[in-house]
Amino acid sequence: MINLIAMGSAAKDASHQMSLSQTNDKNDALETIAKFMEQKSEEILASNHLDVKNGINNGLSKALIDRLTITPESLLNMITDIRHIATLPDPIGVCFDKRVLENGLQIERQRVPIGVLGVIYESRPNVTVDVTSLAIKTGNAVILRGGSETINSNKVLVHIICDALSHTNLPKNCVQFVNSTDRKYVTEMLKLDKHIDMIIPRGTNKLHEYCRETSTIPVITGGIGICHLFVDEHADLDASIPVISNSKTQRPSVCNALDTLLVHKSIATKFLPEIVRNLQEYGVTFKVDEKSFSILEDVRIDSITKCISLAKPHEFDVEWLSLVLGIKIVDSLEEAIDHIHRHSTNHSDGILTENKANANKFVQAIDSAAVYVNSSTRFTDGGQLGLGAEVAVSTQKIHARGPMGLSELSSYKWVIKGSYTSRE
Amino acid sequence: MINLIAMGSAAKDASHQMSLSQTNDKNDALETIAKFMEQKSEEILASNHLDVKNGINNGLSKALIDRLTITPESLLNMITDIRHIATLPDPIGVCFDKRVLENGLQIERQRVPIGVLGVIYESRPNVTVDVTSLAIKTGNAVILRGGSETINSNKVLVHIICDALSHTNLPKNCVQFVNSTDRKYVTEMLKLDKHIDMIIPRGTNKLHEYCRETSTIPVITGGIGICHLFVDEHADLDASIPVISNSKTQRPSVCNALDTLLVHKSIATKFLPEIVRNLQEYGVTFKVDEKSFSILEDVRIDSITKCISLAKPHEFDVEWLSLVLGIKIVDSLEEAIDHIHRHSTNHSDGILTENKANANKFVQAIDSAAVYVNSSTRFTDGGQLGLGAEVAVSTQKIHARGPMGLSELSSYKWVIKGSYTSRE
Numbered sequence: 001m002i003n004l005i006a007m008g009s010a011a012k013d014a015s016h017q018m019s020l021s022q023t024n025d026k027n028d029a030l031e032t033i034a035k036f037m038e039q040k041s042e043e044i045l046a047s048n049h050l051d052v053k054n055g056i057n058n059g060l061s062k063a064l065i066d067r068l069t070i071t072p073e074s075l076l077n078m079i080t081d082i083r084h085i086a087t088l089p090d091p092i093g094v095c096f097d098k099r100v101l102e103n104g105l106q107i108e109r110q111r112v113p114i115g116v117l118g119v120i121y122e123s124r125p126n127v128t129v130d131v132t133s134l135a136i137k138t139g140n141a142v143i144l145r146g147g148s149e150t151i152n153s154n155k156v157l158v159h160i161i162c163d164a165l166s167h168t169n170l171p172k173n174c175v176q177f178v179n180s181t182d183r184k185y186v187t188e189m190l191k192l193d194k195h196i197d198m199i200i201p202r203g204t205n206k207l208h209e210y211c212r213e214t215s216t217i218p219v220i221t222g223g224i225g226i227c228h229l230f231v232d233e234h235a236d237l238d239a240s241i242p243v244i245s246n247s248k249t250q251r252p253s254v255c256n257a258l259d260t261l262l263v264h265k266s267i268a269t270k271f272l273p274e275i276v277r278n279l280q281e282y283g284v285t286f287k288v289d290e291k292s293f294s295i296l297e298d299v300r301i302d303s304i305t306k307c308i309s310l311a312k313p314h315e316f317d318v319e320w321l322s323l324v325l326g327i328k329i330v331d332s333l334e335e336a337i338d339h340i341h342r343h344s345t346n347h348s349d350g351i352l353t354e355n356k357a358n359a360n361k362f363v364q365a366i367d368s369a370a371v372y373v374n375s376s377t378r379f380t381d382g383g384q385l386g387l388g389a390e391v392a393v394s395t396q397k398i399h400a401r402g403p404m405g406l407s408e409l410s411s412y413k414w415v416i417k418g419s420y421t422s423r424e
Numbered sequence: 425m426i427n428l429i430a431m432g433s434a435a436k437d438a439s440h441q442m443s444l445s446q447t448n449d450k451n452d453a454l455e456t457i458a459k460f461m462e463q464k465s466e467e468i469l470a471s472n473h474l475d476v477k478n479g480i481n482n483g484l485s486k487a488l489i490d491r492l493t494i495t496p497e498s499l500l501n502m503i504t505d506i507r508h509i510a511t512l513p514d515p516i517g518v519c520f521d522k523r524v525l526e527n528g529l530q531i532e533r534q535r536v537p538i539g540v541l542g543v544i545y546e547s548r549p550n551v552t553v554d555v556t557s558l559a560i561k562t563g564n565a566v567i568l569r570g571g572s573e574t575i576n577s578n579k580v581l582v583h584i585i586c587d588a589l590s591h592t593n594l595p596k597n598c599v600q601f602v603n604s605t606d607r608k609y610v611t612e613m614l615k616l617d618k619h620i621d622m623i624i625p626r627g628t629n630k631l632h633e634y635c636r637e638t639s640t641i642p643v644i645t646g647g648i649g650i651c652h653l654f655v656d657e658h659a660d661l662d663a664s665i666p667v668i669s670n671s672k673t674q675r676p677s678v679c680n681a682l683d684t685l686l687v688h689k690s691i692a693t694k695f696l697p698e699i700v701r702n703l704q705e706y707g708v709t710f711k712v713d714e715k716s717f718s719i720l721e722d723v724r725i726d727s728i729t730k731c732i733s734l735a736k737p738h739e740f741d742v743e744w745l746s747l748v749l750g751i752k753i754v755d756s757l758e759e760a761i762d763h764i765h766r767h768s769t770n771h772s773d774g775i776l777t778e779n780k781a782n783a784n785k786f787v788q789a790i791d792s793a794a795v796y797v798n799s800s801t802r803f804t805d806g807g808q809l810g811l812g813a814e815v816a817v818s819t820q821k822i823h824a825r826g827p828m829g830l831s832e833l834s835s836y837k838w839v840i841k842g843s844y845t846s847r848e
Contacts (some may be wrong), residue, residue: 005706015594016765019791020788022788054780059425072771080745080796099810101808101809101810105799105803107809107810112821114822115791115821116819146680165470195638197820197821197822198821198822211616212604212640213640216636216637218642218643218822219615219642220821220822232493235503236844239843239844240490240844242844242846242847243844243846245846246846248845250847265848292483310523323618341440345574348839363426363839367536367539367837369837370836370837370838370839370840370841371837371838371839371840372841372842373839373841373842374841374842374843374844374845375529375842375844375845376842376845376846376847378846378847379529379840379845379847380838384525385525385531385838385840386525396621396642397536397538397539397621397622397822397835398538398621398622398642398644398822398835399642399822399823401835401836401837401838402677402837403838404840410823411821411825412791412825413791413793413794413800413825413826414793414794414795414804414809414825414826414827415787415795415797416795416796416797416799416803416809417783417796417797417798417799418795418797418798418799418800419663420660420664420666420776420797420798420799420800421667421799421800421803422666422669422670422674422800422802423670423674423800423803424801
């Protein structure tokens with residue numbers, strides 16, 4: 001039996017202490033966690049191995065298994081990331097928009113922590129470490145609720161983190177873990193608006209929807225990426241192939257991987273067989289519209305014919321998270337923009353073109369968290385964009401958008417100083 | 425019968441056009457609205473007069489009548505505010521955090537409108553005009569749902585605004601009004617997450633709670649101010665009196681008006697009779713703790729005795745919105761901070777003191793949207809703090825905090841340009 005209200009209340013108390021803690025103390029805590037994780041690498045890998053084994057036995061998809069696996073290399077990356085966060089500037093306490101009003105009032109805004117973060121996630125155990133590190137650096141307390149499929153990894157990771165914290169000056173309740181896979185605790189957590197200031201879900205669309213519908217706490221939604229690249233008639237086609245390949249195949253199970261390729265009709269006959277031939281070597285299969293299908297069939301190459309099928313209409317609204325790529329021919333830049341308006345989840349969408357006017361038009365018209373010109377979509381990531389690490393990728397338009405790093409885990413307060421000043 | 429989905433869909437379409445509209449066109453629209461409002465002042469005042477008459481007949485409180493009344497002077501202020509907003513810099517399109525990564529990617533963030541705002545408000549008809557002006561300036565579409573008590577004023581104001589807009593280059597559906605007092609439309613509006621990007625409630629605590637609990641759209645909550653001033657033992661007492669008086673009596677019906685005065689015990693015997701004598705001349709009555717009561721009774725001045733009564737415990741959790749002031753004696757700065765932690769709505773809280781260390785300690789420990797030193801609490805207001813006007817005062821910690829002006833009605837997108845760049 002878990003008492004979430006008690007956990008929330010303890011988190012709130014810890015958050016008051018955290019908000020006053022010094023940068024040095026927070027960085028020391030991060031270093032201590034990194035050290036403890038190094039020392040207990042074997043334990044972490046063994047617990048994760050158990051989760052992977054259970055996952056396979058339970059018939060989880062390859063994409064899901066990929067998401068939950070910790071390799072010695074990815075563990076090293078996690079630890080490096082923690083140390084990297086310690087080196088980043090502390091946003092808390094920073095003053096901005098400082099000025100003196102005509103009436104003599106001195107006003108400024110001061111960066112403060114959000115307070116208590118509630119993080120509800122699935123699959124990826126690295127979230128436990130990423131979120132904790134970012135929360136600590138920004139003076140927030142955090143309540144973690146991981147998925148059942150990584151319960152063993154998460155338990156061990158949180159145990160190590162809390163053990164490390166007990167050797168530091170930070171309050172021990174700044175990191176807490178809901179040690180149960182019972183979903184009723186998710187629902188309860190989402191109603192703790194007296195104790196939790198922000199909910200960050202990381203997982204499937206269904207999880208995000210459930211949080212939005214159930215929560216009385218502000219929810220940061222995002223992470224669902226139906227991502228598009230449009231190959232304009234003025235694209236450098238040879239240069240485009242590796243970019244498309246990188247977007248689709250480098251890590252197909254993540255949200256910034258490419259889902260739909262839009263191709264201008266005037267280059268389709270030349271380009272489609274080339275890109276399909278290239279990608280099918282990586283094991284990609286294709287859901288294509290009728291026009292593309294007929295072009296690709298006409299090529300009469302067996303290896304191509306084998307990996308294409310006609311896309312059903314709803315399949316342009318699927319986040320594939322696997323080696324499947326939708327392809328559609330469009331008549332114009334405008335049709336590409338229109339398709340993206342209707343099917344994108346406003347995560348990451350891009351254009352490949354040598355034509356600056358077309359690039360600018362695309363950038364202006366597409367309102368996604370990340371809009372790309374001549375680049376892989378795989379850069380929508382806090383680490384890649386220089387935020388240190390990321391706590392989530394927001395696709396909503398309030399608070400934060402795109403990768404959320406340190407600043408996005410802070411709020412501000414107005415500090416106003418007068419000399420016994422009254423309002424006229 | 426109002427079709428909210430059709431309204432939402434029209435608003436979404438309008439918001440796409442709005443996001444591409446030029447600063448000049450938006451400013452021209454504001455000027456046109458101001459001009460039309462000037463020309464139709466009589467009509468506006470007559471419609472408002474009807475609302476005031478109905479309000480009085482329906483037994484609305486004085487505070488509520490104050491909130492819904494438009495005087496010729498306040499109408500002029502509204503019109504001046506619109507023109508002022510036209511003179512402010514347009515935040516949309518502004519680029520920030522520009523840099524080039526090691527791999528050559530050029531990244532920046534570009535300010536974009538939020539999209540569609542849903543504003544649900546009560547009482548104050550000036551919200552109709554403020555919100556519309558700020559939404560237009562920031563390229564947002566807006567759906568307004570005002571209270572039944574100002575339906576006549578709002579209808580006329582929106583009619584004038586839409587009439588004005590039809591003479592401009594902006595899409596006519598960028599401002600829409602739910603022309604019904606049936607509350608079911610509020611509930612429906614709160615579920616339009618496909619069409620509305622942000623809900624801004626302005627009204628009672630109950631309205632805010634209802635929005636938080638019902639909405640599947642991000643809600644900006646705030647506007648409820650249980651505001652405190654702490655008179656430190658090191659305060660300049662003579663100078664403090666006008667500041668307290670200004671905080672309490674200048675406009676008692678608004679959220680940044682003072683609710684509770686905390687007084688250090690070492691100055692209470694001297695100070696309490698003075699402040700009570702001063703404020704009771706403005707018609708203030710006092711809910712005081714036992715210690716204050718006994719000090720004030722001991723003075724044996726009839727005019728004082730008549731206006732004080734013992735505060736019930738829950739009365740330190742009341743936003744008075746009228747000429748009532750809570751008073752409590754505290755033993756120390758720490759007790760004052762602790763009282764504020766427990767009773768403040770984190771809107772506006774201040775300290776009056778000559779002691780810098782105490783002032784700093786207070787500023788650090790109090791986590792309210794606006795924290796004051798030696799100033800009236802009445803400055804928590806977008807206009808006063810130089811934001812042009814305000815769409816709401818947020819007391820939550822995500823997106824925006826305190827007065828929300830132009831920038832707070834925008835989001836951003838990441839724009840990333842490469843030269844066919846892939847992720848390693």
